[in-house]
Amino acid sequence: MMLGRKWFFFGGLILGPLIAVIIVGIGLWPWRATSIPPRWENNIATRSLHAAVAREAKNLKAPISASEETLRAGMKIYRSNCAGCHGDFDQPSKWGANGFYPRVPQFLQAPPALRSEEMFLIVQGGIRYSGMGSWKDLMSEQETWKVVLFVNNLQSLPPAVKSEWEAGKHE
Ligand code: HEC
Known part of the structure; x- marks a missing residue:
């Protein structure tokens, strides 16, 4: 028995x-990337990613501050490199919101619950099994800090930068 x-x-x-x-x-x-990812799958993947970057970024500290100049530079980098997937100020990216598995988080609607230092590691390292590639060979560390500080301050931009962001300024 x-x-x-x-x-x-x-x-x-x-x-x-x-x-x-x-x-x-x-x-x-x-x-197919067009299938809708179930919520439980998103939860598990996000939890494991956020736990890993939180652990690795524990002693990391952004070497520059989120000054107006930094945020303005970060905005330009975001607009040229990230907005096509993560969304611009007034419109989510249709491609990002529907064409990827896992979906691309739309930062204007859902700002990432991450510290700048954690985002820095993600942008440098990319995310496995996703459309988020590594920017390590494409972007200097300095530029990477600028763009993550911009993303981290999307909801609290100084008025001068905010008006340029909302005017769709590129240069
Ligand atoms: C080709 C599309 C694409 C581009 C371009 C792109 N990303 Fe991503 N990004 C993704 C996808 C897809 C995810 C979600 C991956 C996942 O959930 O596993 C993601 C996730 C992230 C995350 C983690 C968010 C969270 O809450 O976990 C950060 C931070 C991020 N991207 C920053 C950036 C920055 C900054 C840029 C520009 C330098 C950028 N991404 C460009 C597709 C893209």
Whole structure:
């Protein structure tokens, strides 16, 4: 009787992964980015990402302050490199909001619950299994700090920067 139960238990352990391998092998695993990601999946992924960057950024401190000049420079970098996916001041990115799995967070509607230092690590490192690539070879550390400080202050921009942001200024 005990042996029977054990077989049942170990059989189950093997059968689960085996079924998964078969589903993948015969081409039944879903692959489209247009499917709507379930909330539980988003929650698990976000929680694991945020826990990891919080741990790694614990002793990191932004080397520059969020001065008007920094925020203005960050705004330009954001507009040229990030807005196409994360959204501009008055419009979410349709592509980002519907075309990625996981979806691209729209920062104007949902500002990230992250410190600038955590965002710095994310922009430098990119995020696995997502459309968020690493900017390490494309953007200097200085520029990266400027853009994350901008994102972190999106809701509290100084009036001069805010009016340029809302006027859609690029240069
Ligand atoms: C090609 C589309 C794309 C571009 C361009 C892009 N991102 Fe992302 N970004 C994503 C996706 C997709 C995610 C969500 C990944 C996930 O949830 O696993 C993301 C997530 C993030 C996050 C984490 C947000 C959170 O709350 O967990 C930060 C911070 C971020 N991006 C910053 C930036 C910055 C700054 C830029 C510009 C330098 C940028 N991204 C450019 C697609 C993009």
